[in-house]
Amino acid sequence: MLVEQKQPNMGRRGLVVGNYCHDVLIRNDVVVGETLGGAASFISNVLDGVSIRCDLVSKVGSDFAYSVAHPPIVVPTSPTTLFHAFFDSGSDGEGACDRVLKRVRFCGAIEPSDLPESRFNFGMAVGVAGEILPETLERMLDICEVVFVDIQALIRVFDSSDGTVRLVGLKGSGFFHLLPRIGFLKASAEEAPYVDVEEARKWCCVLITNGKEGCTLYWKDGEMQISPFPTVQIDPTGAGDSFLGGFVAGLVQGLAVPDAALLGNLFGSMTVGQIGLPKFELRLLQRVKDEVQRRKMQSISCCEDSNDDLKFVKPAGHQQFHSSLAAAKLTSAAPLQECQWDLRNSPPRAIEQGIPQYTGQQKLLLNPVYEEPIQSVEGTQ
Numbered sequence: 001m002l003v004e005q006k007q008p009n010m011g012r013r014g015l016v017v018g019n020y021c022h023d024v025l026i027r028n029d030v031v032v033g034e035t036l037g038g039a040a041s042f043i044s045n046v047l048d049g050v051s052i053r054c055d056l057v058s059k060v061g062s063d064f065a066y067s068v069a070h071p072p073i074v075v076p077t078s079p080t081t082l083f084h085a086f087f088d089s090g091s092d093g094e095g096a097c098d099r100v101l102k103r104v105r106f107c108g109a110i111e112p113s114d115l116p117e118s119r120f121n122f123g124m125a126v127g128v129a130g131e132i133l134p135e136t137l138e139r140m141l142d143i144c145e146v147v148f149v150d151i152q153a154l155i156r157v158f159d160s161s162d163g164t165v166r167l168v169g170l171k172g173s174g175f176f177h178l179l180p181r182i183g184f185l186k187a188s189a190e191e192a193p194y195v196d197v198e199e200a201r202k203w204c205c206v207l208i209t210n211g212k213e214g215c216t217l218y219w220k221d222g223e224m225q226i227s228p229f230p231t232v233q234i235d236p237t238g239a240g241d242s243f244l245g246g247f248v249a250g251l252v253q254g255l256a257v258p259d260a261a262l263l264g265n266l267f268g269s270m271t272v273g274q275i276g277l278p279k280f281e282l283r284l285l286q287r288v289k290d291e292v293q294r295r296k297m298q299s300i301s302c303c304e305d306s307n308d309d310l311k312f313v314k315p316a317g318h319q320q321f322h323s324s325l326a327a328a329k330l331t332s333a334a335p336l337q338e339c340q341w342d343l344r345n346s347p348p349r350a351i352e353q354g355i356p357q358y359t360g361q362q363k364l365l366l367n368p369v370y371e372e373p374i375q376s377v378e379g380t381q
C-alpha cells in the first residue's frame, strides 16, 4: 500500500517517543563536547523551534544533567543513557559510516504502558539505544494517525563488552511485521542496506538521508532526490534527528512531501554546523516559518493520480523554495566560540567515564549551546 500523503492536522498534537541521553563527543580523539543528546532532544528542538506542539515520552536516570522543555520520566534505579561518539573532522558528511558510537550506559525500555492514553495526529518512534520495543511501536501505531520511524530505533544492537553500536537487518529485528502500518521510514545511507528499501518502499514512503548529498525519497514505483544545503560539517551528531524533525514539521504545516524533505535537509545541515544540540536563532526560525507559510499559500500538490497509484512529482516552485530556505539560513551566523582546553584537565565527566586521556592542547570550536565548557582554560601556548 503506497502511503497517501497524509497531512497530519496542524492543530493536534504529536507524540515523540525516545530517550534523552548524555553524549560525549570525541573528534580526532579529543573530547570536544559533553552535551544533551538523543533523537528526542534534537527533534523537540526543531519542533519547538517552529511551534509544532508535541508530547514527549522519554526516560532518564536521576543523574540526568540537563533542564529540558519536555520533562522526562525519571527512573531512580537507572542511569541516564550515555553514548560516546567517535568521529573525525575529515569526514565531511558523506553520510555513511562517519563515526563510531558506543552505548556506555542504558536507562531502560519505554513500555507501552508508559505512553499516554489519548490519541495523536502523528507519532515519531525515535529511540537511539534500543528503548523502543515492538510492543511499544505497536501501541504508537494504535494511538497515532500516522507514525514516522527512524530505523535506528529498530535495528541497533550493542556490543556486550563496550557497547559499540552495530546494525542488524530489519527483517530479523522483530519489527518487520509492523512495516505495512508505518507511514514514513527514515534511514541514513549507512543504515539503508539493513532496511531492504525495495521491500519497504512497497509499504511506506522511505527517506534515505546521505549527508552532504541531501536525501532521496522512495515510494512504490518512484524516487526523488532532494537537494542539500551546503554546510561546513563540524559534528555529525543529530543530523538525522534534526532532518526528521524538520521533515515532520514541514508535513504538519501542510507542505508537500518533497518540500517537507527540503526542510529536513535544512535542519540537518544546520545541525552538523554546530557541536552537539544546535542552537537555532529566533531570527532564522521566524524566516523559516515565513517561508513555509508563503510556500503553503501556493497550495501546490505533489501527487498525480495515474491509474490507482499516487506518484510523487516535484511541485512547481520547489527549487525556488530551496533558494528561499538557503537565503533564510544565511541570516544565521551562529557564532562558534573558540576556546582551548588544557587536555591535561579534560572534562571531569569524560575522565570518570574512562575516556582515554590526551595530553597537549587543541584549539576546539564550541558553541554556547546548553552549557559553558565544563573546564575551559585560557589557552597557554
Ligand SMILES: Nc1ncnc2c1ncn2[C@@H]1O[C@H](COP(=O)(O)OP(=O)(O)O)[C@@H](O)[C@H]1O
Binding pocket: 092, 093, 094, 095, 187, 188, 189, 208, 209, 210, 211, 212, 213, 214, 215, 228, 229, 230, 231, 232, 233, 236, 237, 238, 239, 240, 241, 243, 264, 265, 266, 267, 268, 269, 272
Ligand atoms: N555535511 C553536510 N552538509 C550538508 N547537509 C548535511 C551534512 N550532513 C548531514 N546533512 C543533512 O542532514 C541530513 C541527515 O544527515 P545524515 O548524516 O545522512 O543522517 P544521520 O545522522 O542519520 O547519519 C542529510 O540528509 C542532509 O540533508
Ligand SMILES: O=P([O-])([O-])O[C@@H]1[C@@H](O)[C@H](O)[C@@H](O)[C@H](O)[C@@H]1O
Binding pocket: 021, 022, 023, 036, 037, 038, 039, 040, 042, 083, 101, 128, 152, 236, 237, 238, 239, 240, 241, 242
Ligand atoms: O546523529 P543521529 O543518528 O541523527 O542521532 C544521534 C544518535 O545516533 C546517537 O546515538 C545519540 O547519542 C545522539 O545524541 C543523536 O541522537
